Amino acid sequence: MSKLLIFSAPSGSGKTTLVRELMSRFPRLEFSVSATSRAPRGQEQNGRDYHFVTPDEFRRLVAEDAFVEWEEVYEGTCYGTLRSEIEAIHRRENTCVFDIDVAGGVRLKEIFGDRARSFFVQAPSAEELRRRLTGRGTDSPESIEKRLAKAASETARAEEFDHIVINDEVSRAADEISRIVAPFISRRVMLYFGSFNPVHRGHIAIAEHAIDRGLADMVVLVVSPQNPYKESDELAPEVERFEMAERAAAASRHPWLIQASAVELTLPRPSYTIDTLRFLQEQLPDTEFSILVGGDNAASMSGWREADKILGRYPIFVYPREGDDPSKFPAGATVLDDAPPLDVSSTEVRKLLESGREHYRAGDFGAAANDFARARELSPQSVEAAGYLEMIDEIFSFRNTDLMNP
Numbered sequence: 001m002s003k004l005l006i007f008s009a010p011s012g013s014g015k016t017t018l019v020r021e022l023m024s025r026f027p028r029l030e031f032s033v034s035a036t037s038r039a040p041r042g043q044e045q046n047g048r049d050y051h052f053v054t055p056d057e058f059r060r061l062v063a064e065d066a067f068v069e070w071e072e073v074y075e076g077t078c079y080g081t082l083r084s085e086i087e088a089i090h091r092r093e094n095t096c097v098f099d100i101d102v103a104g105g106v107r108l109k110e111i112f113g114d115r116a117r118s119f120f121v122q123a124p125s126a127e128e129l130r131r132r133l134t135g136r137g138t139d140s141p142e143s144i145e146k147r148l149a150k151a152a153s154e155t156a157r158a159e160e161f162d163h164i165v166i167n168d169e170v171s172r173a174a175d176e177i178s179r180i181v182a183p184f185i186s187r188r189v190m191l192y193f194g195s196f197n198p199v200h201r202g203h204i205a206i207a208e209h210a211i212d213r214g215l216a217d218m219v220v221l222v223v224s225p226q227n228p229y230k231e232s233d234e235l236a237p238e239v240e241r242f243e244m245a246e247r248a249a250a251a252s253r254h255p256w257l258i259q260a261s262a263v264e265l266t267l268p269r270p271s272y273t274i275d276t277l278r279f280l281q282e283q284l285p286d287t288e289f290s291i292l293v294g295g296d297n298a299a300s301m302s303g304w305r306e307a308d309k310i311l312g313r314y315p316i317f318v319y320p321r322e323g324d325d326p327s328k329f330p331a332g333a334t335v336l337d338d339a340p341p342l343d344v345s346s347t348e349v350r351k352l353l354e355s356g357r358e359h360y361r362a363g364d365f366g367a368a369a370n371d372f373a374r375a376r377e378l379s380p381q382s383v384e385a386a387g388y389l390e391m392i393d394e395i396f397s398f399r400n401t402d403l404m405n406p
């Protein structure tokens with residue numbers, strides 16, 4: 001299914017800058033070049049930044065129904081999204097990117113629904129917006145006043161967008177957007193299930209290897225709450241395991257193509273892989289999921305709940321570990337013989353942590369979450385502990401509005 005990304009903002013917020021940065025990060029994004037009746041400014045090129053047309057030509061295009069939407073964004077100056085642009089980009093199986101005014105962004109989202117993700121880009125303050133417009137040095141003082149006058153009413157519509165992004169610093173804002181864009185546009189997503197207790201560089205090296213070899217567009221570390229086949233005593237609190245995985249992924253060589261998912265922490269328990277797969281597939285019907293497992297887990301896969309359904313539908317990738325018996329791996333699994341060797345294990349890391357030679361820092365609410373999870377372990381009947389953990393689930397769903405992190 002062809003997808004679209006919509007970026008709107010009051011002029012001067014830095015939307016063009018962010019869109020350029022994103023396009024350099026994701027090769028399958030293609031800019032939808034609008035038509036405009038204004039003259040080129042600065043370094044702008046016809047056909048690259050806009051199709052510059054005369055007011056008469058613009059009216060003719062409107063009459064010919066060449067636009068999906070068009071607006072008189074500023075008095076006497078029209079801009080329009082060409083149907084032909086969207087069609088050509090989708091024919092090349094790329095994702096369309098729109099840099100469009102606020103009213104146009106809302107219209108496109110209405111037209112394309114779930115196929116589109118819309119972003120409202122905001123400067124940190126009104127003063128900063130003025131500074132950027134002046135600093136850009138491309139607009140006359142009157143034009144700057146016109147743009148600023150419009151900014152307040154545009155900002156009032158921010159809530160009509162899927163995401164609001166504060167453009168404080170370009171690379172930070174681009175990271176935030178990238179983490180939303182990657183799962184949305186990825187066709188092949190590799191799910192790396194595990195307790196990540198804790199995550200370590202071996203996990204990340206395997207995930208990086210999968211991306212480098214083009215085995216998937218994206219790798220998701222799915223942090224499991226509790227393996228129904230394992231004793232849970234040794235598990236660190238799940239919120240912390242998730243946060244550690246999230247940070248490790250963000251510090252990887254592919255910070256937006258490798259991500260952690262809290263999906264299993266919010267699904268009913270015990271969590272079985274087949275249930276998670278069903279849930280994700282329902283959320284993302286067009287995504288082709290595959291599964292990445294270590295040799296030890298691969299050998300026991302035939303015993304997983306509804307193993308036939310998992311193995312029948314999802315490609316399995318195995319990274320071999322010392323002492324594995326490859327004859328026990330599921331038939332048809334791809335063994336990653338050239339994967340970097342796992343020279344570290346979670347067990348070793350846990351020993352280091354216990355001996356006090358290593359430590360990790362909990363996140364903002366990690367310490368509190370830690371206590372609630374411990375309280376529930378000590379007293380599974382505790383209504384209070386359950387209540388607090390529910391609240392943490394809510395924080396998760398609020399923080400991670402992504403489909404991978406419902």
Ligand code: ADP
Nearest residue numbers: 011012013014015016017132136167168169170
């Ligand atoms: P828009 O496309 O929203 O009109 P631009 O991308 O042209 O905005 O950005 C407006 C000006 O602000 C440009 O000079 C740009 O270099 C600058 N700018 C963009 N983002 C930032 C940022 N995060 N911090 C400081 N300046 C920025």
Ligand code: 5GP
Nearest residue numbers: 011034070071073079080081099100101104
């Ligand atoms: P600028 O003159 O600064 O390039 O753009 C002015 C405004 O027009 C920006 O907010 C830009 O996003 C918007 N714009 C550009 N193309 C289109 C379009 O095709 N349709 C609509 N509605 N707005 C557009």
